[in-house]
Amino acid sequence: MIKNSIKIAFVFGLLISSISCSNEPLEGEFPDSLDPNLPSNPGSPTEPGEGSTGDYWPMAVGNTWVYNVESNNSSSENEYSVNSETTIEGLPAYQIDNFISDAGVETPDLPVEQDFDQPDNYVIKNEGNYYNLLESFSFEENGISLSISGFNYVFLKDYLEEGQSYSSDFDFTYTSSIDIEGFEDFEDIEFTQNFNYEMTMVERGMILEVNEVEYEDVIHIEIVLTISQEGLEETITDTSEVYLAKDIGPIRIINESEGSTSDLISYELN
Numbered sequence: 411m412i413k414n415s416i417k418i419a420f421v422f423g424l425l426i427s428s429i430s431c432s433n434e435p436l437e438g439e440f441p442d443s444l445d446p447n448l449p450s451n452p453g454s455p456t457e458p459g460e461g462s463t464g465d466y467w468p469m470a471v472g473n474t475w476v477y478n479v480e481s482n483n484s485s486s487e488n489e490y491s492v493n494s495e496t497t498i499e500g501l502p503a504y505q506i507d508n509f510i511s512d513a514g515v516e517t518p519d520l521p522v523e524q525d526f527d528q529p530d531n532y533v534i535k536n537e538g539n540y541y542n543l544l545e546s547f548s549f550e551e552n553g554i555s556l557s558i559s560g561f562n563y564v565f566l567k568d569y570l571e572e573g574q575s576y577s578s579d580f581d582f583t584y585t586s587s588i589d590i591e592g593f594e595d596f597e598d599i600e601f602t603q604n605f606n607y608e609m610t611m612v613e614r615g616m617i618l619e620v621n622e623v624e625y626e627d628v629i630h631i632e633i634v635l636t637i638s639q640e641g642l643e644e645t646i647t648d649t650s651e652v653y654l655a656k657d658i659g660p661i662r663i664i665n666e667s668e669g670s671t672s673d674l675i676s677y678e679l680n
Contacts, residue, residue: 455498455499455501455503455534455536455541455543455562456499456500456501456536457536457539458536458537458538458539459536459537459538459539459567459568459569460537460538460567460569461537461538461569462535462537462538462568462569463538463568463569464568464627464656464657465656465657466540466566466568466629466654466655466656466659467533467535467540467566467654467659467660468657468658468659468679469492469495469502469504469506469533469535470492470495470504470679470680471492471493471494471495471504471680472491472492472678472680473491473492473659473677473678473679473680474489474490474491474492474677474678475489475490475491475659475660475674475676475677476488476489476674476675476676476677477489477490477663477672477673477674477675478621478672478673478675479670479671479672480670480671480672480673481668481669481670481671482669482670487675488672490506490507491506491507492504492505492506492533493505493506493507496532498532498534498543501534501535501536502534502535503532503533503534503543504532504533504534505530505531505532506531506532506533507531530544530545531543531544531545532544532545538567538568538569539564539566539567540564540565540566540567540568541562541563541564541565542561542562542563542565543560543561543562544560544561544562545560546558546559546560547560552590553588553589553590554586554587554588554590555585555586555587555588555589556585556586557583557584557585557586558582558583558584559581559582559583559584561580561581561582561605562580563578563580563607564576564578565607565609565633566609566631566654567609567611568629570609570611571611571614572611572612572613572614573610573611573612574610574611575608575609575610575611576608576609576610577606577607577608577609578606578607579604579605579606579607580604580605580607581602581603581604581605582602582603582605583600583601583602583603584599584600584601584602585598585599585600586598586599586600587599601639602639602640603637603638603639604637604638604639604640605635605636605637606635606636606637606638607633607634607635608633608634608635608636609631609632609633610631610632610634611629611630611631612630612631612632612651613629613630614629614630615627615628615629616628616629616630616653618653618655618661618662620653620661620662620673620674621673621674621675623674625655625658625661626655626656627655627656627657628653628654628655628656628661629653629654629656630651630652630653631651631652631654632649632650632651632652633649633650633651633652634647634648634649635647635648635649636648647667648665648667648668649665649666649667650663650664650665650666650667651663651664651666652664657679658674658677658679659674659677660672660674661673661674662674
């Protein structure tokens, strides 16, 4: 495992769902800030696609999807919802919890414990391009300094033909430091990881049965995420197969690296 690496259970998008450390809780407000420009990452939500072929992940406040997740001979139920709507660069942006994926940043040497509110995570659509925008996060109080960079990238192009691929590179930067009496030996942490994201349109116009429900107009995409860090030879590769039904959303998600399958149980769309 890459030292100080992000631990990924990746399907689409990236979500900082928890940042945890050890020892006593740290009190105080933990503000986050949205940076829609994100100059270190390619593209902008204002860049349109080449014409959408349908709505493969409907966005409206209150939309909810419930999945049965099978992994390592265990079963669980996960629910994902669209919580709010705002505008970013003139386009509707929808804040969605959990965003089908889970990522955590661990700093085991940090001698404090604090559950942080996760940075808001948005889905933005523009002419067949589906963007994931994660806001940046920063905190500095009581001798603790912590920052996480945001990012913005296209996770789906619904107009690609079978066999066509799309790839994107973007960086994630994490820094932390502590200046508290008794912890003078604590070493500052700073690292940047590169994410190479590749999406391939495997099949279009499928009919797929999930939990005894037959879905039409399904697209099957493959997602391969490769994470690397300068100075380290080891890389992490995560592969997922995702099936999305037109006007419904993801209906089946197979994470090959984690050995898990998420099948849609029910959904509610507004």
